[in-house]
Amino acid sequence: MTTSDRNVLNWSPDAVVFDCDGTLVDSERHWQEARSRAFQEYGLQPPPGFAEQALGRHYEDCGRLMAQTVQKPELAEDLTAALLDHFLELVTEEPVTMPGAVRLVRQLSGRLPLAVASNCPRVVVEGSLERAGLLGHFQHLVVPDPGDGVRPKPHPDVYAVAARLCGVPPHRALAVEDTLTGVEAARRAGLRVLGVGPRPPGDGATRADGWAQALDAPELLAWVQALDSPRGVQDS
Structure with a gap:
């Protein structure tokens, strides 16, 4: 475990908001394969480093980026549609949860309000969590919704809405994220953030x-067990 200026696991939040893709569900590899298939469908090759550029983006943003990077802006809508179609096919065939996700969510369930804040379409989030047996543990699912003015990450909207729906001030909620795009969104919304997964460079x-x-x-599991303990630090 590494930390910045304070150890977030010495603190007890009033709600926990999880990202879905790459945090709870191992679907980033499906997005990567879907991007490759969408490019191939139109006879295109992804430029070097595109996977890193696309990480954590909303799929519509990713579709536009795909078109821009191959200098085919007129294909933005087509590539976006192909990307989502290929991803839905892949994730339906092989849904996989991240190591520890099921155990951690189940242990937190009932102790704190839980929510998901994702850049994925609602049908993807609900389907992934249902297949993992986790959907019933979350009180709220928040995804981008242009009609309601909820913008995708790195905008703070999905995290701000999730905290509000959980009935807690943002600074009393903990976000769990695997990408710097998501970390930025949660920080901008005022949540504390626990990053998870391979440590980013720099x-x-x-x-x-x-x-x-x-x-x-182990430190995460110990933290959950200590949430009901008077040793937890309840600060604001």
Whole structure:
């Protein structure tokens, strides 16, 4: 476990808001394959480093980026549609949860309000969580919705709405994220952030309040067990 200026696991939040893709569900590899298939469908090749550019983006933003990077802006809508179609096919065939996700969510369930804030379409989030047996543990699912003015990450909207629906001030909620795009969104919304997964290069990890290698890290499990303990630090 690494931290920035304070150890977030010495603190007890009033709600926890999880990202879905790459945090609870191992679907980033499906997005990567879907991007490759969408490019191939139109006889195109992804430029070097495109996977890193696309990480954590809303699929519509990613479709536009795909078109821009191959200098085919007229294909933005077509590539976006192909990207989503291929992803839905892949994630339906092989849904996989991240290590420790099921255990951690189940242990938190009933102790704190839980929500998901994702850049994925609602049908993807609901389907992924249902297949993982986790959907019933979350009181709220928040995804981008242009009709309601909820913008995708890195805008703070999905996290701000999730905290509000959980009935807590943003600074009393903990976000759990695997990408710097998501970390930025949660920070801008005022949540504390626990990053999870491979440590980002450079000083990226310092944008979060703490960083763990995986959801099954022993310190995370110990933290959950201590939430009901008077040792928890309840500060504002």
